[in-house]
Amino acid sequence: MELAKAYDPKSAEEDHYQRWEKSGFFTPEVNQNPAAPTFSIVIPPPNVTGSLHMGHALQHTLMDVLARWKRMQGYRTLWLPGTDHAGISVQRKVVEQLKKEEHKKPTDIGREEFVRRAWAWKEEYGNTITEQMRREGASVDWSRHRFTMDESLSLAVRNVFCTLHEEGSIYRGLRIVNWCPKDKTVLSDLEVKDEVKKGGQLTYLKYPVIGAGRTITVATTRPETMLGDTAVAVNPSDDRYKDLIGKMIALPLTDREIPIVGDEYVDAEFGTGAVKVTPAHDPNDYQIGQRHDLPHLLVMNDDATMNANAGADFEGLDRFAAREKVVERFEELGLLEKVDEYEVTLPICERCKTVVEPILSEQWFVKMDEMREMALDLMKSEGVPHFSPRIPHEKVYTAWLENLKDWTISRQLWWGHQIPAWYDEKGNVFVACTAEEAYEKAGTRSLTQDPDVLDTWFSSGLWAFSTFGWTGERNADTPVRSFAQGADKSVRVPLSDLDNFLPTDVLVTGRDIIFLWVSRMIMLTRKFTGKKAFEDVVITGTVLGKDGKPMSKSRNNGVDPIEMFDKFGVDATRIYLASIATGADIKWNDIGVETYRNFANKIWNATRFCLMYSETSDFDWATATEDERKLYRKEKGGLTLADRWIDSRAAKTAHALNRALETYQFHEAVSLVYHFFWDDFCDWYIELKKDEITEGNILATTHIFWVLDMALRMLHPFMPYLTEELWLKLPGSSNELHHEAYINAEASIMLAGFPVGNPKWFDDIAEKEMEAVIDAIKKVRNIRAEMNISTAVSFTVHIAAHSYYQKVFVENEAQILKLAKAESLVISDELDVPKASAKAVTDNASIAIPLEGLIDFDKECERLLNQITKLTDEKTRLDGQLSNVNFLERAPAEKVDALRERSVELEHQIQTLKNNLEALS
RNA sequence: GCCGUCUUAGCUCAGUGGUAGAGCACUCGCUUCACACGCGAUAGGUCACAAGUUCAAAUCUUGUAGACGGCACCA
Numbered sequence: 001m002e003l004a005k006a007y008d009p010k011s012a013e014e015d016h017y018q019r020w021e022k023s024g025f026f027t028p029e030v031n032q033n034p035a036a037p038t039f040s041i042v043i044p045p046p047n048v049t050g051s052l053h054m055g056h057a058l059q060h061t062l063m064d065v066l067a068r069w070k071r072m073q074g075y076r077t078l079w080l081p082g083t084d085h086a087g088i089s090v091q092r093k094v095v096e097q098l099k100k101e102e103h104k105k106p107t108d109i110g111r112e113e114f115v116r117r118a119w120a121w122k123e124e125y126g127n128t129i130t131e132q133m134r135r136e137g138a139s140v141d142w143s144r145h146r147f148t149m150d151e152s153l154s155l156a157v158r159n160v161f162c163t164l165h166e167e168g169s170i171y172r173g174l175r176i177v178n179w180c181p182k183d184k185t186v187l188s189d190l191e192v193k194d195e196v197k198k199g200g201q202l203t204y205l206k207y208p209v210i211g212a213g214r215t216i217t218v219a220t221t222r223p224e225t226m227l228g229d230t231a232v233a234v235n236p237s238d239d240r241y242k243d244l245i246g247k248m249i250a251l252p253l254t255d256r257e258i259p260i261v262g263d264e265y266v267d268a269e270f271g272t273g274a275v276k277v278t279p280a281h282d283p284n285d286y287q288i289g290q291r292h293d294l295p296h297l298l299v300m301n302d303d304a305t306m307n308a309n310a311g312a313d314f315e316g317l318d319r320f321a322a323r324e325k326v327v328e329r330f331e332e333l334g335l336l337e338k339v340d341e342y343e344v345t346l347p348i349c350e351r352c353k354t355v356v357e358p359i360l361s362e363q364w365f366v367k368m369d370e371m372r373e374m375a376l377d378l379m380k381s382e383g384v385p386h387f388s389p390r391i392p393h394e395k396v397y398t399a400w401l402e403n404l405k406d407w408t409i410s411r412q413l414w415w416g417h418q419i420p421a422w423y424d425e426k427g428n429v430f431v432a433c434t435a436e437e438a439y440e441k442a443g444t445r446s447l448t449q450d451p452d453v454l455d456t457w458f459s460s461g462l463w464a465f466s467t468f469g470w471t472g473e474r475n476a477d478t479p480v481r482s483f484a485q486g487a488d489k490s491v492r493v494p495l496s497d498l499d500n501f502l503p504t505d506v507l508v509t510g511r512d513i514i515f516l517w518v519s520r521m522i523m524l525t526r527k528f529t530g531k532k533a534f535e536d537v538v539i540t541g542t543v544l545g546k547d548g549k550p551m552s553k554s555r556n557n558g559v560d561p562i563e564m565f566d567k568f569g570v571d572a573t574r575i576y577l578a579s580i581a582t583g584a585d586i587k588w589n590d591i592g593v594e595t596y597r598n599f600a601n602k603i604w605n606a607t608r609f610c611l612m613y614s615e616t617s618d619f620d621w622a623t624a625t626e627d628e629r630k631l632y633r634k635e636k637g638g639l640t641l642a643d644r645w646i647d648s649r650a651a652k653t654a655h656a657l658n659r660a661l662e663t664y665q666f667h668e669a670v671s672l673v674y675h676f677f678w679d680d681f682c683d684w685y686i687e688l689k690k691d692e693i694t695e696g697n698i699l700a701t702t703h704i705f706w707v708l709d710m711a712l713r714m715l716h717p718f719m720p721y722l723t724e725e726l727w728l729k730l731p732g733s734s735n736e737l738h739h740e741a742y743i744n745a746e747a748s749i750m751l752a753g754f755p756v757g758n759p760k761w762f763d764d765i766a767e768k769e770m771e772a773v774i775d776a777i778k779k780v781r782n783i784r785a786e787m788n789i790s791t792a793v794s795f796t797v798h799i800a801a802h803s804y805y806q807k808v809f810v811e812n813e814a815q816i817l818k819l820a821k822a823e824s825l826v827i828s829d830e831l832d833v834p835k836a837s838a839k840a841v842t843d844n845a846s847i848a849i850p851l852e853g854l855i856d857f858d859k860e861c862e863r864l865l866n867q868i869t870k871l872t873d874e875k876t877r878l879d880g881q882l883s884n885v886n887f888l889e890r891a892p893a894e895k896v897d898a899l900r901e902r903s904v905e906l907e908h909q910i911q912t913l914k915n916n917l918e919a920l921s
Numbered sequence: 922g923c924c925g926u927c928u929u930a931g932c933u934c935a936g937u938g939g940u941a942g943a944g945c946a947c948u949c950g951c952u953u954c955a956c957a958c959g960c961g962a963u964a965g966g967u968c969a970c971a972a973g974u975u976c977a978a979a980u981c982u983u984g985u986a987g988a989c990g991g992c993a994c995c996a
Contacts (some may be wrong), residue, residue, distance in 0.1 A: 003955090005955085005956075006956080007956095007958085040934065055949070156963080194961070202996085216996065219996050220996060221995080222996095223996080225940085266996080267996085270995095270996070271996050272996080273996095274996080275996045276996070277996095282996090284994095284996085285996090325990090342995095343995095344995070345994090345995065390924085391925085392925050392926065392990090392991085395924080395925075396924080396925075396991065396992085399924070399991095399992080400991090400992075403992080403993085511990090511991090519928090548988095579934095579935095579944095580934085581934080581935065581936095582926095584934085584935095585927090585989090585990095586933080586934075587933065587934090588933095589932085589933055589934095589945090591932085591933075591945050592933070592934085592944075592945085593945075593947090594944095594945085594958075595943095595944050595945070595958095596944095597958065598956095598959085599958090600955065600958085600960040601958045601959090602955090602956065602958080602959085603953040604955085604956080604958095605956035605958095605959085606955065606956080607955085608955050608956075609955030609956080610955085611955095612955075667934095667935070668935090671935075671943075674943090674944095675943085682955090683960085686955080687960095690955095694954085778961095778962090781961060781962065782961095782962065782963085784950090784961085784962085785949075785950065785961070785962040785963075786949095786962075788949090788950075790950090790951090791950090791951070791953070791961090821953085840968090872942095874940060877940070878940080881939090881976080881977075884976060884977090885976085886975095886976040886977090887976040888976080889976075890975090890976045890977090891939080891976055891977075892939095895977095898939095900941095902940085
């Protein structure tokens, strides 16, 4: 079979995905084993507004590696894809579109039309990311794709809301909330970020105290809020002010009189020791207001302009303009004490970067107490979820839960799940799953639904179970898609996806949404299904730009995954991403991907070499069991050392690979397959077997295909396209090689069994013998290189060794001659060579090459001295330890023995080298 | 303020009580019939610094310096 000289990822990427998808390989139904265990992952649903970035690519790669690995192991595997309706983001897109195309505001077209357009926007642009996921090779079950506003998911949302409300866990209340004046909606604490702003100011305002003939000074970073002050608070034990408690202040710029109150909250040491109290615009002031029964005076509109309460002079002014004007007026009145430079951290809207205004507002909240305890208990009693990496996430997650406050769930948007609460004309609330129910409850049809929608995270918090058909309906028929698991294969009990796939096995996501999403999904899943959402959570690190900073549009340091796919191939990009240590941040570098692009090419060419000599064997290597193969080889003359060695290496690699993936050590897994394939298989095995193979030795080709097949299977989860492309070309690849669960499906490596790495194939003797051969070859190569001997010059290699290894060298003479480019081999007990020879020692042998006329004596001295120095340094270190009584007494005996043996061995080698050196002079 | 992470070869990063590793770059040599996206051979590190625990520390503890993250507060 002829293969191109270099691997071209494009064609493989185009061919296979469609076929996999069309053949239903991504669905759990492809698994025909009724007793198969299940494996499930739900995708963190990307925003419909999003397009693929490197963080997605990383997470998707890890999820796909797990899904493909488990699928090959015979698990009934489901990786469920979907998208999130992304309330604010979509709303903003539609608003922009409306403005640009029609110069209209949302209120011009009304809610119904706006929502219709949002859906249209979603239909048109919302599947960018799902298309990109196909390119990634993501083995997701598209037939189970979910959207957070799908009918059944929306039903789940309403039912959860109603249940929580019935229990009293959801309530409506007046609170200080984070208000974004640009998006004109409330935000949860988690959607507010801090931004340190230099050049901020702390303004000191003097308030005249009535009847005291003095003023009291308060400091503020938001002078405009003084228009809403309803008190000044001082610490009751503060001698400077305690006489003033109870007195009234004539609040400047207003005609209001406000009291001075004593409150322990006030820190006498900080600022002036007196605090202006604005209960409607500050959470702490609100608390003080509650304690002293102060009125709340809201002085701003929802766009952060001042309202009528601020007075005629200020009404309509933006908050920042009002701020300046307040300061000016105080100065005019002589009541401005001073303005200090002050570094302030401003709360900003995570999405639009507008300064968030704390404002008193009526919103819906979820009490988190019960669910918090559930989640904490799960962690405490079962250690669930198990985070990878555990440090620091387990602790951070637990600490966050312990301090969890009520969750603000209403949002002043039109796009999303409208809150299922209706009001009558008197303002009575009726919470119900449908309008009809609400009418029934209210006994009237003249109700108005709450205009707000729910926080996007409310619906995504149900993702782990709402995606499997859970709607919260009593007596509802949950859709039955999959068939049963169970010990008795004859009994096929139909089970719903919910039964089959919840709890999911693992969640793979970024650390930025542990609180926003992961924690809420854990709590809501536990509460509403009684099950765990997932056992394990893999937290990926951040892929940073080349400058070491997080990728962002403003920094223009982003790297587009699609560009990388085009440049290096999907497989190379995937395996590079998987090679990043779990949870570690990494600076992006193209060279890393290039390494794996080269690796892909190496795999391609190794396979190409094998296929050049793929004579049909009289033995069906492909479908034979490992035992049958061994038996066959034995009958036909047995396995060579190289065969036994590569079998052992392959088994050990597969074994370690499975252990690494079980513990989510993806980078370790990559390292294992990379070095097995390149170092063991290509650099040594192929080279050792080359003659046999090119000569058409059927035993040799049979065995090499067996190893290659195993290597490709191990690589498949990381490099799906390349491995499929090559595997299908292997002689004998067919669905007979599939895992037994997929025996009827069309041939594909993605359904082949994943190598187990049975320890019974570990062969330490073969590895030790092979190493002796490899060491000898390396020493000869070293001599050739350091003596500058052209490969055109051939020479005789003398090897002295114990009889055991003499036998090994004799049996592998052909290989040694070929790889060391030597002409002949002399194997003996003792070296017997002329003075003009270059020499070296290995752990098992002494090596000499007579080089009459070619040897550079100075150089040879240097070589020998170098070797002696290295070994002597090591021996000195060992002997130091061995002469330490404490070491001998306290270190484990086996350690001491090992060191003793090594020391003796080193002494022997050093002595040999010294003799060699003497012989030179 | 509280909690936490990182600092290892020129670069990007693994490792984690018992002789320092990879990829790339560098040096030398190879157009060897799978692959120059390659092959072979070298070189390169007192594992940030200091003290401690230990027979043994890059690995554990404490502190210092630098880089960074989360949470809280911010009159």
